[in-house]
Amino acid sequence: MGGYDFRLAGHLPKLSRTPADPYELPRQRRGRTPQMHGRYPDFDCLSQAPHWDALTRSLVLSRLEPAGPLRFFSAPEARTLEAFCDAVLAQDSEPRIPVLAFVDAKLAQGKLDGYRYQGMPDDRLTWRLVARGLDESARLGGAGSYAEAPVERRDALMDAFAEGTLSGGVWETLETTRAWQVVSRSILAAFYSHPWAWNEIGFAGPAYPRGYARLGRGLSEAWEGKEAAGADPGRETAGRSR
Amino acid sequence: MSGRRSKALPGALLPEDNDSALLLDPTRRGVPGRERMRRYRDEDEVDLLIIGCGAGGGTLAQRLARRGWRVVVLERGPFWDPDEDWVSDEEGAYPLYWNEPRVIGGSDPVELGKNNCGHGVGGSMVHYAGYTPRFHPSDFETATRDGVGADWPLSYRELRPHYERLERELPVAGQHWPWGDPHGYPHAPHPICGAAERSWMGARAHGITMRVGPVAITNGVFGNRPHCVYRGFCLQGCKVNAKASPLVTHVPDAIEQGAEIRAASMAVGIGFDAAAGRVTGASYLQDGRERFQRAALVCVAGYSIESPRLLLNSAAPGQPHGLGNNADQVGRYVMVQGACQVAGRFPELLRMYKAPPPEVSSEDFYETDESRGFARGFSIQTVSPLPIGWAEHVLADGHRGRSLREYMRDYNHWAVLGVLCELLPLPDNRVTLADEHDADGLPVARFDYSQCDNDRANIAFAKRTLHAIWESAGAQDVLTIDRYAHLVGGCRMGSEPEASVTDADHRVWGIPNLLVCDGSVMPTQGSANPALTIMALASRLAERLDAKRGSASRPRRRRRRGRGALAEPGRP
Numbered sequence: 001m002g003g004y005d006f007r008l009a010g011h012l013p014k015l016s017r018t019p020a021d022p023y024e025l026p027r028q029r030r031g032r033t034p035q036m037h038g039r040y041p042d043f044d045c046l047s048q049a050p051h052w053d054a055l056t057r058s059l060v061l062s063r064l065e066p067a068g069p070l071r072f073f074s075a076p077e078a079r080t081l082e083a084f085c086d087a088v089l090a091q092d093s094e095p096r097i098p099v100l101a102f103v104d105a106k107l108a109q110g111k112l113d114g115y116r117y118q119g120m121p122d123d124r125l126t127w128r129l130v131a132r133g134l135d136e137s138a139r140l141g142g143a144g145s146y147a148e149a150p151v152e153r154r155d156a157l158m159d160a161f162a163e164g165t166l167s168g169g170v171w172e173t174l175e176t177t178r179a180w181q182v183v184s185r186s187i188l189a190a191f192y193s194h195p196w197a198w199n200e201i202g203f204a205g206p207a208y209p210r211g212y213a214r215l216g217r218g219l220s221e222a223w224e225g226k227e228a229a230g231a232d233p234g235r236e237t238a239g240r241s242r
Numbered sequence: 243m244s245g246r247r248s249k250a251l252p253g254a255l256l257p258e259d260n261d262s263a264l265l266l267d268p269t270r271r272g273v274p275g276r277e278r279m280r281r282y283r284d285e286d287e288v289d290l291l292i293i294g295c296g297a298g299g300g301t302l303a304q305r306l307a308r309r310g311w312r313v314v315v316l317e318r319g320p321f322w323d324p325d326e327d328w329v330s331d332e333e334g335a336y337p338l339y340w341n342e343p344r345v346i347g348g349s350d351p352v353e354l355g356k357n358n359c360g361h362g363v364g365g366s367m368v369h370y371a372g373y374t375p376r377f378h379p380s381d382f383e384t385a386t387r388d389g390v391g392a393d394w395p396l397s398y399r400e401l402r403p404h405y406e407r408l409e410r411e412l413p414v415a416g417q418h419w420p421w422g423d424p425h426g427y428p429h430a431p432h433p434i435c436g437a438a439e440r441s442w443m444g445a446r447a448h449g450i451t452m453r454v455g456p457v458a459i460t461n462g463v464f465g466n467r468p469h470c471v472y473r474g475f476c477l478q479g480c481k482v483n484a485k486a487s488p489l490v491t492h493v494p495d496a497i498e499q500g501a502e503i504r505a506a507s508m509a510v511g512i513g514f515d516a517a518a519g520r521v522t523g524a525s526y527l528q529d530g531r532e533r534f535q536r537a538a539l540v541c542v543a544g545y546s547i548e549s550p551r552l553l554l555n556s557a558a559p560g561q562p563h564g565l566g567n568n569a570d571q572v573g574r575y576v577m578v579q580g581a582c583q584v585a586g587r588f589p590e591l592l593r594m595y596k597a598p599p600p601e602v603s604s605e606d607f608y609e610t611d612e613s614r615g616f617a618r619g620f621s622i623q624t625v626s627p628l629p630i631g632w633a634e635h636v637l638a639d640g641h642r643g644r645s646l647r648e649y650m651r652d653y654n655h656w657a658v659l660g661v662l663c664e665l666l667p668l669p670d671n672r673v674t675l676a677d678e679h680d681a682d683g684l685p686v687a688r689f690d691y692s693q694c695d696n697d698r699a700n701i702a703f704a705k706r707t708l709h710a711i712w713e714s715a716g717a718q719d720v721l722t723i724d725r726y727a728h729l730v731g732g733c734r735m736g737s738e739p740e741a742s743v744t745d746a747d748h749r750v751w752g753i754p755n756l757l758v759c760d761g762s763v764m765p766t767q768g769s770a771n772p773a774l775t776i777m778a779l780a781s782r783l784a785e786r787l788d789a790k791r792g793s794a795s796r797p798r799r800r801r802r803r804g805r806g807a808l809a810e811p812g813r814p
Binding site for chain 2: 005009019055112162184185188190210219
């Protein structure tokens, strides 16, 4: 890809023949992003934490604490589902946001979403069935489990799940497109509530009580992130895992 | 415009007969006066027991407490204190939603929870965007005008004075409104963010008129309600107290006037005296104990899912299928609005997370236009999702893995427009009781929803219109999500007991002292966000109830002034 100009849209998946390689983006210089690359290499939303109200600050900072032991998923379920979450979010190297730990905590507390599709089991059972189904499908391809399958196979199974084309075994007992909705919405909520993800996309965070004064097109507060432009002088690929 | 000048703050226009904005504390967000709130005993037969403290129940309580009625409101959720209970965070807003189990079905199931269901004092207005358009006069007679939907047993003209009064109480900010019954607003339009500017440019290029507002967010001096800080978290509960909800617009005055708001109290059944054909109060759960509050008049205000559920769970002798359900109408005609959203991509940074998500809107397509090939129409509004909402949008367009992450990284270049399509009231779109039970042992609600052909045509046309706007605006890429917004209907009012649940005065047919006052009574929904109309209906109901009670038995009006915030207004 070389240089980039985000005024243009050629990097977007629907417009580009070859999807942009995220590792071509600048390495994060301040704070962290998942996989340490991003559009806003000098922006760390956590640098604004002293300006947040205490209640919000304590909640957001708690997401950075090391995850405790899993309370809801078994160890084999967790191995499968961690690999699945990585596929959904393309987290293919460290540092990773520990998405499944957030999902596990929510399910262990019984925090569900206030509705269940007719014919679907409780969301907690749906998660367990998805883990079983992914392992079953991976074994059909010769792997010992989903997590042990090659990355291309994991991605292909994830895509097939999203498109509702998995069948056989557990998948026959589950409306797979509904099951995809159940698991994907929890995964997205966990990932995009994490400050590292906010750094990556240039979201400024809670902004309370300070708020914003410069609202118009192209305007920014002094403390908001600046988008990278041009080739990245400090490009590094050392962290790549594949 | 009527309204009185504040003695405390010269020049500030404040509503009549509602001191909520002055009763709030200028330095803390929680409602003052809870500790000295009047308490009633379960054995006291109060004048009015309201179930649910949202747009309908909160407004009704304030109005009638002002007129000296002894009012108790049972609210299942907490009595929120925005300083102590709310965070400025998308995922952290989870406690604001009704997250108890429900079942959704039909061919087009409607997701509930954070999408459209609140709990706690203030109801779902705590996490609505803040849009407060009026209904159009046509919304009250769609059967007569367009041959679809239903006619209301009341007209726009009857609600109009209540719309005007509520717009002063919330207060509503926006440009002069040219659609429906044209009108102005008490507060000036808010400044808009880059994403809304882009949306507006696109609409203009496509020949569509847009206006800033109407949003119920203070934009100027208004008692002790602070000015908006444009942090963009309207849907996560306003920690500022700038956005209106009954928690800040009506509950403070209701308490001051002697109403009791009894939070953490889940109504589980309505008492019914079969011999007298009247209700006697309601049983409710508080701290795991079942209690019964006696009342001369009971008003159900739990919104489109919980109001039907409570009536259906309150079967009694002579009412074997649930209270007021002998004509099999309870729970029917529940409506949602088709609310697809289309995002457009632009070269410059738009940062849609800044400023309130509700900014500019259009009602150019609100009324029926036969050339479009379907009845009724839709409105267009800016929406501006935060990161989790944006991720759901990207995922819905079919992106996962690297592709999802790429569109997410592009967040700040996008603007999002949404529509509210008027979907028609259908009898089989209904709330029933499911086979499963909640933690309290009560049958949970099941909500089935399926679109009709007119609905599908409306949604498809509206979506094409959004795509055309972005094309005219020169968007570099677009992403689309199909979804629903809002809930109304389920206990609709009407002129005939065979085809409705209540009469025009919100009385359940056949049970003269049982009322329903919330979004569930609406026979049609228009393309407008329902909050203001729910409040206006409550305001009208209060006026009629009090007039009926008459001057003979009119109690003394309580004025307990000169304390708290009233004594020291405008303290910095």
